[in-house]
Amino acid sequence: MNTYHFHFNNGQKSSTILFWFFTTLLTIVLTITVLLVHPDPLFPTWLLLISLPLMFMAIYKLFKVASERRSGEIVSLNKEGFTSSCFGSVLFSEIHSIQVPVRQIGLLGGLQRDYYKNTDVDTPYLEFSITTQDGKMLNWILNEWGGIYNSEEEFSIFFNFLTALTNQLYQLYHTNEPYNSYLKILGEKGSWEKRG
Structure with a gap:
């Protein structure tokens, strides 16, 4: 675990x-x-x-x-799913869709930090969401380069969780398919939806 x-x-x-x-x-x-x-x-x-x-x-x-907008999260990942201290337990089989802002994440080849330094655009807070089959939404908003609510190291920890989660979903649903560009299962727009 x-x-x-x-x-x-x-x-x-x-x-x-x-x-x-x-x-x-x-x-x-x-x-x-x-x-x-x-x-x-x-x-x-x-x-x-x-x-x-x-x-x-x-x-x-x-x-x-x-x-009060800053929440502490502890996520435990196991073979069947994960348990979040903020959102409760979620089985992999219950996950209906995932949304990741891939175009903004530098780690995925999105906009680099230099882009935000050289323009008037504020460094974004990236919203990640998971929707379960019963309609429950799990939302985490983080800044890739650190900010008021999370540090750069904490974003890396969250990204490691996201990578492990998508690896598990890939093994569960897409074993015989080639990897997609982002985190194995996400499409170009950063979304994944369970088929069927």
Whole structure:
């Protein structure tokens, strides 16, 4: 049994993060305005006593909510399937489809890090998903070169899990077929679907 430990972005609470982001911006602007236009009667001193604590609270809430998007994952892979600490047990026979953003992953010949450095495009968070036959979705969002939610080493660990998983599915469903370009079973667009 192989075990993989990594962190990922669970993609939850996006609207809450946006709320606290804009609240933080608003309180910073209000506080700076009160400090710069201090003698003006439109902005009395007591307003600073309100805006400063509000600003610090908004910044704290923003960081707290953003950190809650970081989940720790432990995946144990065995001959029948895998067990995820975040999503539970999944048998290989239950997996209906897999989606991998192959065009963005440098390890698969996709866009290299230099591309993101030389353009205005942000380094992407890559979303990987597995759908089971009963419609359950397992989503992991990671950054190949590391970021707030996972390190570069953790992406490599996740990629090792993905490689082992697709190797098992290849042996289960495609033994007599030649390898595809990506992780043995994925098509050019990074998808695999169980036939029949």
